[in-house]
Amino acid sequence: MQFLHQHKRGDIMSHFISTEITHFLSALSTALDFTAEGLTRHHRRATYIAVQIGKHLGLSDRDMLILFCAASVHDIGAITFQDKQPLSQLEMVTPHLHCTEGYHLLKTVPAFASIAEVILHHHDFWQSDTADYALTPTSASASASAPASASLPDTSLPFLGHIIHLADRFEVALVGKPLLIQRNSILEHIDNYFHGALHPDIRSALYEAAKPENFWLDLSSIFLEEATLAALKQGNTVIQFDNEDLRGVARLFGELIDRKSRFTLRHSRLVSASAKRLAELAGWTPSQTMKMEIASLLHDLGKLSIPESILEKPGALTRDEYSIMKQHTYYTYHLLHKIPGFADIAEWAAYHHERVDGSGYPFRIPGAKLCQGSRIVAVADIFSALIEDRPYRPGMPKDRICSILRDSVHSGAIDADLVGLLLENYSDFYEIKNTLS
Numbered sequence: 001m002q003f004l005h006q007h008k009r010g011d012i013m014s015h016f017i018s019t020e021i022t023h024f025l026s027a028l029s030t031a032l033d034f035t036a037e038g039l040t041r042h043h044r045r046a047t048y049i050a051v052q053i054g055k056h057l058g059l060s061d062r063d064m065l066i067l068f069c070a071a072s073v074h075d076i077g078a079i080t081f082q083d084k085q086p087l088s089q090l091e092m093v094t095p096h097l098h099c100t101e102g103y104h105l106l107k108t109v110p111a112f113a114s115i116a117e118v119i120l121h122h123h124d125f126w127q128s129d130t131a132d133y134a135l136t137p138t139s140a141s142a143s144a145s146a147p148a149s150a151s152l153p154d155t156s157l158p159f160l161g162h163i164i165h166l167a168d169r170f171e172v173a174l175v176g177k178p179l180l181i182q183r184n185s186i187l188e189h190i191d192n193y194f195h196g197a198l199h200p201d202i203r204s205a206l207y208e209a210a211k212p213e214n215f216w217l218d219l220s221s222i223f224l225e226e227a228t229l230a231a232l233k234q235g236n237t238v239i240q241f242d243n244e245d246l247r248g249v250a251r252l253f254g255e256l257i258d259r260k261s262r263f264t265l266r267h268s269r270l271v272s273a274s275a276k277r278l279a280e281l282a283g284w285t286p287s288q289t290m291k292m293e294i295a296s297l298l299h300d301l302g303k304l305s306i307p308e309s310i311l312e313k314p315g316a317l318t319r320d321e322y323s324i325m326k327q328h329t330y331y332t333y334h335l336l337h338k339i340p341g342f343a344d345i346a347e348w349a350a351y352h353h354e355r356v357d358g359s360g361y362p363f364r365i366p367g368a369k370l371c372q373g374s375r376i377v378a379v380a381d382i383f384s385a386l387i388e389d390r391p392y393r394p395g396m397p398k399d400r401i402c403s404i405l406r407d408s409v410h411s412g413a414i415d416a417d418l419v420g421l422l423l424e425n426y427s428d429f430y431e432i433k434n435t436l437s
Contacts, residue, residue: 012420018327019339022067022232024246026225027339028253029072033332034305035088035309036081040169042088043218046075048228049167049206051421052215054160055231057206063160070118071164077102077119078310079259090172090193095123105255109248115158121161122168125197163202170206180327196392246294254297257304261311262301263390266436270388272296275380280430281421282372296350296377301342302331314392328329329353330362348373352381367412377413387433395433398426 022378029043050071054064077098078084086092099120106116173189175182191198205392209215218227220401248263254268274297279289306328310321317325333350336342351374354360356367365374386404387395396404402423 010248023339024249025069025072027335028249031253031301031304031335032073032076034331035305039305041127041224043072043075044224044228045174046074046164046167047170048218048224049170049209049232050164051208051228052230052340053163053167053202053205055233056169056208057163057201059379064232066114066118066157067160067163067329068228069112070115070122070160071167073102073115074122074164074168074258075102076105079256082308083402088093088172090169092123098247099123105252105262109245109252111245111248117157118164119160121158124158124162124165125194126162126199126202127197141380159199162199166190166194166198166202174219179220180213183210183216185215191212191249198363243290247290249295250294250297257298257300260303260306260308263312263314263392267384267388268297268300270384270436271299271377271380273436274384274429275376277425277428277432278380278418278422279373281425282376282418291345292348292373292376295345296380298336298345299332299349299352299377299381300328301335302328304335305331314390326353326361333363344373347371347392348377352377354378356414359412372415372418375418379414379418382414383429384423384433387430398430402426 018289026044029047030039032038033043047068050067051064075098077085077086077100078087085092087098099122103116103120106112106119107428113391116125119195163369170186171191173193175185176276179186187207190206191203194203205365214227218224221227228389253271258264258266258268267356276293279292283291304323310317310325313321329350329352333346336346336349338348351360351363351365351370354363354365354374356370358366382405383401386401389395403421405414405419408414409419
């Protein structure tokens, strides 16, 4: 099974959504950096550190890419703010729980099998008699059919996980004062943490990477992502997702979003399936409906920024809580819009709380500028919220759903024609809900 699909620049297949894996995962990595303290830079800084270590180890192009991808989402198994809080402590009581969870999540995307294996091992310590950590080809790395483009042999996947372990703990050790002032104390701190259980080649590579001042300055710079991609040096090869890869990763992140709250266990999948069907009924082409499926799976990506105490509240939100909730579509837009080729997807996903009368949030888009894609996701989102079961109530009956949708049209919230299409084909959408239950 291929790790990823590679194409030379200028040879991009037209039916793909044109986006490179580095840009795609950089955006999703940012989404994983929301914590109770706000937006951190943990994944992005740990990725930079890991890539710099890999560069000084002389890893193959293939291994550098796997290392980048795995580091970008290494804590994907920690979803809620409560899950993430212990990870910010240098000494962790149960470090492998989120490694295992992340492994199982990523294994659902076939192209990410190698990344999943790396993440499974990203809190392992090195033992001098562990052969898997040698810088030589292993059965694990040889199983991926995408060859290394450099002359160096592929390394074992646990070895790449060990690099991320160092990068992860190194980033956690960074504190607020200027990093150049901390360089010696941080390196000493890391040596004390690993107690000799750090592969000597990885340790040497870190010390080499940390010699130039720019290593430390990059870590606190607004140019961090640019510096990471420059160190990655993909050369003339574009690592491109095909449609199935994109759909698989979108489903994965849709599941992450829904796991933030027990109230929305299948919400993203239901919105996606409903939006896809509504787009089909509206006459969209298969390629357009595929983009719609991805957009609607990611429509609540910004909810990774919302505290669970708000998402889990069964009753009405206070004014302050509702103000915080409104930020989720803002972040959905900016996280997706930064991905090349995702301009349409970003708008369709993020504008689902905009209104036809122009009074929605967060951008207050005038109705005349609200495209059909955004209107489709808005209708699918409301329908899904009404029909799905919640812990505090069962899904609503058809007559109640139809009444609320019509009232929403009359109040200027959603599109009349699209609601008409849904109601005329209600049995299709009811079947979608039953299939996902």
